[in-house]
Amino acid sequence: MPTLDFSKPLFSLAPLAGFTDLPFRSVVKKFGVDLTVSEMISSNALAFKSKKTFKMLEKNPLEIPYSIQIAGSDQTIIQQAVELLNERDGIDIIDLNCGCPAPKVVNNLQGSSLLTDLPKMAQTIRTIKEYSNKEYTSVKMRLGFNEKNHIEIAKLCEDNGADYIAVHGRTKAGKYKAEVDYDAIKEIVEAVNIPVLANGDIDSPQKAKWVLEHTGASGVMVGRAVVGRPWMFQLMKNYIYGTGASEVTPELVKEVVLEHFDQMVAHYGNHGAIIFRKHLHTYSKAGYEGASKFRDLVNRVESVAEMREVTSQFFSQEYIV
Numbered sequence: 001m002p003t004l005d006f007s008k009p010l011f012s013l014a015p016l017a018g019f020t021d022l023p024f025r026s027v028v029k030k031f032g033v034d035l036t037v038s039e040m041i042s043s044n045a046l047a048f049k050s051k052k053t054f055k056m057l058e059k060n061p062l063e064i065p066y067s068i069q070i071a072g073s074d075q076t077i078i079q080q081a082v083e084l085l086n087e088r089d090g091i092d093i094i095d096l097n098c099g100c101p102a103p104k105v106v107n108n109l110q111g112s113s114l115l116t117d118l119p120k121m122a123q124t125i126r127t128i129k130e131y132s133n134k135e136y137t138s139v140k141m142r143l144g145f146n147e148k149n150h151i152e153i154a155k156l157c158e159d160n161g162a163d164y165i166a167v168h169g170r171t172k173a174g175k176y177k178a179e180v181d182y183d184a185i186k187e188i189v190e191a192v193n194i195p196v197l198a199n200g201d202i203d204s205p206q207k208a209k210w211v212l213e214h215t216g217a218s219g220v221m222v223g224r225a226v227v228g229r230p231w232m233f234q235l236m237k238n239y240i241y242g243t244g245a246s247e248v249t250p251e252l253v254k255e256v257v258l259e260h261f262d263q264m265v266a267h268y269g270n271h272g273a274i275i276f277r278k279h280l281h282t283y284s285k286a287g288y289e290g291a292s293k294f295r296d297l298v299n300r301v302e303s304v305a306e307m308r309e310v311t312s313q314f315f316s317q318e319y320i321v
């Protein structure tokens with residue numbers, strides 16, 4: 001039985017460096033996401049056995065299937081990184097990042113700059129496929145670098161061994177703001193015979209349904225809309241399948257926020273409370289009184305016990321909208 005089930009729409013959490021770490025993915029997993037992906041992992045750091053990078057590979061036992069996303073294009077390094085991943089159980093997929101626009105990634109012919117060197121991109125996919133002992137090889141791509149050549153890129157992924165692709169419907173030049181081209185994703189779906197996950201600006205259950213229908217994609221991959229709303233996938237599935245609630249209660253939000261906080265401290269130690277500030281900023285956005293004061297406060301709190309206490313108090317209130 002294959003680990004990924006494409007017989008019905010597949011819901012995947014997008015990789016978001018700095019956000020989709022083990023604590024966050026653990027919380028999201030409880031709300032029915034089908035596939036989770038690590039943050040982008042540098043193949044260099046992996047090959048050089050960086051301790052911090054090895055920690056980034058850790059997963060929650062519930063994360064089945066689990067994908068590790070790597071970035072790189074040096075074939076020797078990629079091979080070494082894949083061989084290190086081969087030694088670890090619990091990884092079902094190795095995903096190649098062909099979308100990251102960050103200059104330090106792009107300047108090293110990694111991430112989205114692979115879209116400017118298609119032979120290298122093809123070779124990198126083949127290297128992963130050849131050396132990996134995991135069930136799947138996948139690619140996360142954009143529609144192009146400056147211009148759209150999405151069909152060519154998608155076919156290249158398919159021809160060189162990708163078992164499925166996730167498509168962020170913008171070019172690299174479009175960064176994170178340009179309008180997402182769902183028609184282009186639909187064209188890819190029609191052009192290839194491997195599953196396609198549609199990605200980009202899917203921020204509500206209604207949008208997820210529309211994108212699935214409009215593009216004919218095998219699933220959706222959602223990133224930013226899940227930050228501060230780890231229950232998003234449950235709401236999406238409820239809406240699409242006509243089951244369950246369309247909103248979450250303040251009681252549930254409080255429970256989830258505190259659980260997320262506890263997992264951060266368990267994973268990162270006391271510093272986890274400080275890293276959690278950015279999540280508190282997002283969690284507190286949704287209709288609470290005194291949210292901006294609360295955000296000021298958490299920026300100053302350093303102790304784990306105090307952070308938990310002020311968080312518990314803040315999220316004990318009812319929504320105001």
Ligand SMILES: Cc1cc2nc3c(=O)[nH]c(=O)nc-3n(C[C@H](O)[C@H](O)[C@H](O)COP(=O)(O)O)c2cc1C
Pocket residue numbers: 014015016017018039040069097098099100140168176199200201202221222223224225
């Ligand atoms: C803060 C941040 C970090 C990201 N990190 C990664 C990453 O590590 N790997 C990757 O392939 N894409 C990364 N992305 C891109 C997302 O996976 C996704 O393609 C993009 O945000 C569009 O989807 P969304 O609108 O659902 O967030 C990142 C995006 C953001 C905003």
